[in-house]
Amino acid sequence: MEGGIYPGFGNETQVDGKVLETFQKSFVQVQDILDQNRLLINEINQNHESKIPDNLSRNVGLIKELNNNIRRVVDLYANLSSSFSRSMEVSSEGDSAEPEEKATQKRIRSG
Numbered sequence: 001m002e003g004g005i006y007p008g009f010g011n012e013t014q015v016d017g018k019v020l021e022t023f024q025k026s027f028v029q030v031q032d033i034l035d036q037n038r039l040l041i042n043e044i045n046q047n048h049e050s051k052i053p054d055n056l057s058r059n060v061g062l063i064k065e066l067n068n069n070i071r072r073v074v075d076l077y078a079n080l081s082s083s084f085s086r087s088m089e090v091s092s093e094g095d096s097a098e099p100e101e102k103a104t105q106k107r108i109r110s111g
Contacts, residue, residue: 019087
């Protein structure tokens, strides 16, 4: 999809292929972390229900891991948001220059 049009961005905004690749990579990372969190939560619940002291003490480490994973997801989304904002700024700068170029071309043709 390099340099292609991405239909999810309103008026068929042109999106750089590298930006799209970054988004895809980040979303895959987020999904992997969320899948891992689901497994952690299931294990934490099982340990809690068992009421076995070793399992309950293991939950401390599992909950710390879960919290770290949540922080990683937040960081990934923050980075995605920044990347998206930067790409939209660059895109809008390119769009603002375009009408001027078209006007210049029209003047040359009519001259």
